[in-house]
Amino acid sequence: xxxxxxxxxxxxxxEGISKGLARGLLVYCGDCHLTxxxxxxxxxxxxxxxxTYFSRSWTxxxxxxxxxxxxxxxxxxxxxxxxxPSALLTRVIENGIGFYMHLPWLQRLLMLPVYPLRTLFxxxxxxxxxxxxxxxxxxxxxxxxxxxxxxxxNVPVRKEDTLCLLNELSAAxxxxxWEGEDLAPPPPGWEKxxxxxxxxxxxxxxxGIRFSINQVSVSLPVPVTICRGxxxxxxxxxxxxxxxxxxxDESEEMxxxxxxxxxxxxxxx
Numbered sequence: 001x002x003x004x005x006x007x008x009x010x011x012x013x014x015e016g017i018s019k020g021l022a023r024g025l026l027v028y029c030g031d032c033h034l035t036x037x038x039x040x041x042x043x044x045x046x047x048x049x050x051x052t053y054f055s056r057s058w059t060x061x062x063x064x065x066x067x068x069x070x071x072x073x074x075x076x077x078x079x080x081x082x083x084x085p086s087a088l089l090t091r092v093i094e095n096g097i098g099f100y101m102h103l104p105w106l107q108r109l110l111m112l113p114v115y116p117l118r119t120l121f122x123x124x125x126x127x128x129x130x131x132x133x134x135x136x137x138x139x140x141x142x143x144x145x146x147x148x149x150x151x152x153x154n155v156p157v158r159k160e161d162t163l164c165l166l167n168e169l170s171a172a173x174x175x176x177x178w179e180g181e182d183l184a185p186p187p188p189g190w191e192k193x194x195x196x197x198x199x200x201x202x203x204x205x206x207x208g209i210r211f212s213i214n215q216v217s218v219s220l221p222v223p224v225t226i227c228r229g230x231x232x233x234x235x236x237x238x239x240x241x242x243x244x245x246x247x248x249d250e251s252e253e254m255x256x257x258x259x260x261x262x263x264x265x266x267x268x269x
Contacts, residue, residue: 003030004209004265006041006142008067010060014039017125017235022055022071025140025147027169027263029207036170037237041261042138042149044071045164046157050091052077053133067140073133073155082122089123125235136163147261153254157247163254167213167261168240171232173204174211175239186239190229193241199262200228202239212262213241220255222246 009026013019016037024042027034039045046053055071062068079090134155141148151165177184178201186202193200199214218224223246230239243257 004028004263006147006263008060008069009040010058016237020056020127021075022058024069024138024167029209032207034169034173034204034209036172038168038170038240039166039238041147041167042140042151043166044073044136045166046073046133046155047094047162047164048158049160050094052094054127056127056129065141068137070135070137072135074129075127076130077125077127079123079125085126145262145264147263149259149261151257153256155254157254159247161247163245165243165245165257166240167242168238169211171230171237171239173206174202174230176203176205177201178203178210186230187228189231190227193226193228195226198226200241202228202230208265210262210264211240212264214260214262216243216257216259218245218255218257220253222255
């Protein structure tokens with residue numbers, strides 16, 4: 001594991017559509033940056049019926065062996081057409097993303113007309129700063145080939161909201177899935193994973209690295225969906241895992257979440 005480095009990397013601004021957004025821990029193999037356009041290990045997004053929200057501001061703290069990053073949800077992603085922002089278009093696209101995520105077997109087909117239409121009509125995303133929607137503090141404990149992640153959520157989440165804990169590296173490197181003891185085709189854009197399927201993995205066969213999620217626990221009885229996915233196209237180059245959280249029936253209080261990310265190299269492949 002000497003060639004694998006997992007670092008805080010607060011100065012890294014990212015690539016592609018997500019450039020400038022706040023990221024979690026970054027992963028390197030020697031001099032190769034495996035994070036790329038991905039959001040790193042332990043980052044945040046919030047989706048409602050109209051928009052997706054991210055963080056571009058954060059604070060860091062820590063003590064011996066423990067690193068903490070607090071993400072401030074201060075950024076909204078919207079869409080423009082022919083250079084003009086459009087709330088209606090943003091809402092339509094957000095609803096379309098929700099539909100897309102529920103149909104993994106059709107995702108590749110659904111995406112075929114998207115980029116030609118975007119080019120034809122000049123449709124582009126943009127980010128704008130907003131008053132903070134809340135904060136999420138991630139605590140990371142790196143233990144050899146594992147990262148134990150704890151998320152403490154201080155975000156008012158409404159019934160229609162979904163809070164997403166993101167763990168993403170580059171789809172340029174993580175090109176395969178992992179089934180049993182063998183390489184497998186990569187997942188579609190998004191696919192749900194049941195808790196009894198954990199751990200699930202993605203593989204970088206060039207460097208011989210397996211990227212996995214396991215041991216997801218949630219402190220309150222709220223709706224939880226675990227997803228695995230990969231997108232490699234003109235906008236996106238990420239592969240990884242997302243824990244989606246909704247609100248419970250009794251309260252809009254959000255749980256604390258614990259999970260483990262594995263970055264395993266060598267003989268285990």
